[in-house]
Amino acid sequence: MRYLYQQMLTSFIIVMAGFGIVTLAFFKTTTDTVYESTEAQLFGYADSLLSIVENSGGLHKETVAGAERLLKNQGVAFYIFNEDKELTYPNYQEAFTLKLSKDDWEKLENGKNVSIRKEEERKYAFIVIPYVVDGEFLGGIAASEPLSGIEESLTQLKRNFIIAISLSSLGAAALSFIFAKYQVKRINRMRKATHEISEGNFEIQLEDKGKDEFDELSGDFNQMVTNLKASHEEIERQENRRRQFMADAAHEMRTPLTTINGLLEGLEHDMIPEDKKGKSITLMQNETRRLIRLVNENLDYENIRSNQIVLNKQHFNLKDTLDIIGEQLEQKAADSGNIIKLAVDPRLKVYADYDRFIQIVVNIVQNAIQFTKDGEITLSATENDTAVRLEIQDTGIGMNETELKNIWERYYKADPSRKNTKYGESGLGLAIVQQLMTLHGATIEVTSESNQGTTFILQFPKKPSETEKS
Known part of the structure; x- marks a missing residue:
């Protein structure tokens, strides 16, 4: 069953159930009220008759008959019976058959009024008061x-009420259709958006007025679309x-491979002079090492990014470590x-993986x-209550905003003209640095201006994180 009809049927059933109740x-309530009102009226007539009888010094049939004549238009009739349940007025026995239960008779004897509310007596309202x-x-x-x-009045009232209910039901059905149509329209709009x-x-975005659950769903839908868009991008x-x-990996590998291939062909065809062969072999060795380094750096980067390496963090002297790096790169x-240049307090210690720390600093x-x-390239360090701050500052060519934004990308080179210099690297160094800093739970920032040099700011936490402790 389609949702429109489900909504209509549900609303209609609820409305009809409410109307039925x-x-x-x-x-x-109306029937009981009418009967109770009639019985109360009859009790009043009977009490009045009893008062007349008492004031007249005894029960006279003429008095009762006179009361009946006064109430003739209402069809009120009086009956008098003695303590033996024998009818004394009117005289004809067939006019009335007393039908009082034992309990009702005991109530009368105890001075209480009685009303007969049996189903077979429904066509008459009947009451009895003690004499x-x-x-x-x-x-x-x-x-x-x-x-x-x-x-008859109740029947007419019921008939009118049923007509009113029927008309109301038609109105309810129409309103149910309109409401269900409106909800289905909103669902179809969401379906179309999907x-x-x-x-x-x-x-695409859905209208969200924040009025009901459908609007909340629209808000969630819009958030989902935003997330999907971000994921897609x-x-x-x-x-x-x-x-x-x-493309970059192929380009980086093609250059040394082309060099090696050219030198091998030269050696094969004896095109390289004897005094140049040693230099050619050295060049091939350098290019081979470059290829090996390129492959190793790629593997290292992927291992770091996929959390396949485990850090062995420890506290060690920062100045001693930087001295070793300075000697290596001097x-x-x-x-x-x-x-x-180094400007580091010899008492300062840093908490990090020793080998990976050296790798980070060497790359920078x-x-x-x-x-x-x-x-000049200056390495300086300070500390606060929570971290050790290491700054690596140079006076080189610097970078503009675009270059600064992309330095963490693999194979990106801020100055492509230097990629083949004597000490030019593969373009993976800073990408590896960023991944290692993240793995350490440390932070790295870069400030730079064209022709004004560059400063790398590294901050290493002084204590193990809660995750490491656990």
């Missing part, structure tokens, strides 16, 4: 009134990066006319050497 309650003189129970005075006129998303349209970006990575710096310093000529 109200109708039954109304009819029962007591000077404390002596002498029988009872009964009064009855036909209910045919009242029942179809648009399946077609690749992530710009990220997938496209990753795919573009994958293609660029393949000649490289000198070849470009650069000087490496080598990057500084590559883009600095006849300048």
Whole structure:
């Protein structure tokens, strides 16, 4: 069954159930009220007759007959019976058959009024009051009134009520249809939007007025679309990066492979002079090492990014470690006319994986050497209550905003003209640095301006994180 009809049927059933309950309650209450009102009226007539009898000094049939004549238009009739349940007025026995239960008779003897509410007596309202003189129970005075006129009024009332309910039901059905149609329209709008998303349209948004659950669902739908759009863009970006990575990796490998292949062909055809062969072999060795380094760095990057390496963090002396790095890179710096300076408190300790820390700093310093000529590369460190701050500053060519934004991408080179310099790297160094810093739970920031140099700011937490403790 379609949702429209489900909504209509549900609403209609609820409305009809409500109408049914109200109708039954109304009819029962109205009927009971009418009967009770008639019985109360009859009790009043019987009490009045009893008062007349008492004031006239005894029960006279003429008095009762006169009261009946006064109430003739209402069809009220009186019956008098003695303590033995024998009818004394009217005289003809067939006019009335007393039908009082034992309990009702006991009530009369105890001075209580009785009303007959049996089903077979429904066409008449019938009441009995005790007839007591000077404390002596002498029988009872009964009064009855036909209910045919009242029942006709009730029947007409019921008929009118049923007509009203029927008209209300039609109105309820129409309102149910309109309401269900409105809800289905909102669902179809969401269904259409879902179809648009399946077609690749992530710009679609649903109206959210914040009034009901459908609006809340629309809000969640819009958030889902936003997330899907971001995921789709990220997938496209990753795919573009994958293609660029393949192209860059092929380019990086092609250069040394071309060099090696050319030298091998020269040696094969004896085109290289004897005094140049040693240099050619050395060049091939260097290019082979470059290829090995390129492959190793790619593997290292992927292992780091996929959390396949485990850090062995420990506290160690920062200045001693930086001294070792400075000695390793001193000649490289000198070849470009650069000087490496250290400004570190010899008591300062850092909490990190020793080998990976050296890898991080070496990559950054080598990057500084590559883009600095006849300048200075300064390593300084400070500490606060929570972290050790290491700054690596150079006086090189610096970077603009675009270059600064992309330095963490694999194979990105801020100055492509330097990619084939003596100490030019593969373009993976800073990408590895960023992943290692993240793995350490540390932070890295870069500030730079064109022709003003670059500063890398590294902050290592001084204590293990809660995750590491557990």
